[in-house]
Amino acid sequence: xxxxxxxxxxxxxxxxxxxxxxxxxxxxxxxxxxxxxxxxxxxxxxxxxxxxxxxxxxxxxxxxxxxxxxxxxxxxxxxxxxxxxxxxxxxxxxxxxxxxxxxxxxxxxxxxxxxxxxxxxxxxxxxxxxxxxxxxxxxxxxxxxxxxxxxxxxxxxxxxxxxxxxxxxxxxxxxxxxxxxxxxxxxxxxxxxxxxxxxxxxxxxxxxxxxxxxxxxxxxxxxxxxxxxxxxxxxxxxxxxxxxxxxxxxxxxxxxxxxxxxxxxxxxxxxxxxxxxxxxxxxxxxxxxxxxxxxxxxxxxxxxxxxxxxx
Numbered sequence: 001x002x003x004x005x006x007x008x009x010x011x012x013x014x015x016x017x018x019x020x021x022x023x024x025x026x027x028x029x030x031x032x033x034x035x036x037x038x039x040x041x042x043x044x045x046x047x048x049x050x051x052x053x054x055x056x057x058x059x060x061x062x063x064x065x066x067x068x069x070x071x072x073x074x075x076x077x078x079x080x081x082x083x084x085x086x087x088x089x090x091x092x093x094x095x096x097x098x099x100x101x102x103x104x105x106x107x108x109x110x111x112x113x114x115x116x117x118x119x120x121x122x123x124x125x126x127x128x129x130x131x132x133x134x135x136x137x138x139x140x141x142x143x144x145x146x147x148x149x150x151x152x153x154x155x156x157x158x159x160x161x162x163x164x165x166x167x168x169x170x171x172x173x174x175x176x177x178x179x180x181x182x183x184x185x186x187x188x189x190x191x192x193x194x195x196x197x198x199x200x201x202x203x204x205x206x207x208x209x210x211x212x213x214x215x216x217x218x219x220x221x222x223x224x225x226x227x228x229x230x231x232x233x234x235x236x237x238x239x240x241x242x243x244x245x246x247x248x249x250x251x252x253x254x255x256x257x258x259x260x261x262x263x264x265x266x267x268x269x270x271x272x273x274x275x276x277x278x279x280x281x282x283x284x285x286x287x288x289x290x291x292x293x294x295x296x297x298x299x300x301x302x303x304x305x306x307x308x309x310x311x
Contacts, residue, residue: 049078056086057100058107069107076110084114092121093135106142123149127156127167133175141178155181162192163207177214188217191224199228201239209246216249226253235260237271237281245281259284259292262307266297 050073054060064070076082089099103109109117124134138144147155159180160170174180180188195201195216201209210216216224227249231237235256242248248256263269263279270277271284279296293301 047074049073049076049082052078052082053103056103057097059100059104062104063107066107069110072111073107082110085109085112085117088114088117089138092138093131094139098139102139102142106146108146109142112146117145120145120147120149120152123152127171129171129175133171137175137178137181141182143182144178147182152181155185158185162188163210164203165207165211169211173211173214177217180214180217183218187221190221191217191219194221194224198225199232201243205239205243208243209249213246213250216246219249223253224249227251227256230256230260231281235269235271241271241273241281245285248281248285251285256285258308258311261311262297262304265307266299268297 050060053073063073086099089102090096094102121134124137125131129137156170156174159165159173160167163170163173165173192206195206195209196203228242230253231242231248232239260269268277268279271279271281273280283296284292287295289304290301293299293304297304
């Protein structure tokens, strides 16, 4: 029997020493987990959860910027923790190709209690939001499911009261722009003041415009005032006509300027519906250059482009 002292005296094995076939088959190489990494990509080979999420189209590079969410994903088991959330989202109406973008944005959903998620959906259903509408809202505003019932109720109440809308019109408004429920209310409150105090619209006119174009509630204040200033003060279009065509606020100001100046150059800048050769604001801002030149300016695109070079 070899004594311990004798074993200590043996020379250490050299890393270059040949290994027999018998010894080789007994060696199992386990991939080492990264000790510390700022990227989830380093963990993919060791995590079935991350592998499955990548297959769904989740962008891990965006999630890893949020340390808490990244650490949570590393601790979760796909079958036990994640699969039930995915089944819930699919039952809600999200297609497979929607899951990746949704989870990339609302990666905190895995820390939510499934029953709470169901309660929030039940609240929306109790307020007559259809299943199709709820799926559309969740797809467009992934953080919607992270809002408590109390907050959802407060937000719906705010828009109904502030805009003096019926229940149905309030519902239609947030279905079309669900981020009204998830985003900050400050830009909305600011824009409401701008329309009323700076631009001079009445409450019923604001109501009409924002239910037609919900994005007007969250639009950039400077863009709103620039657009209004040009349409009202340069093109001399009164409030009551602007109200009928609120889509002008969705149009870039330089595009409005180019077309107006060209029509003025041709002597065709006539926006009064009570007079001959009336140019509708709707067509003015919505149709492509080819149609604008043919139907309104009665000239060629080439002539329009030559004119723009003189500006």
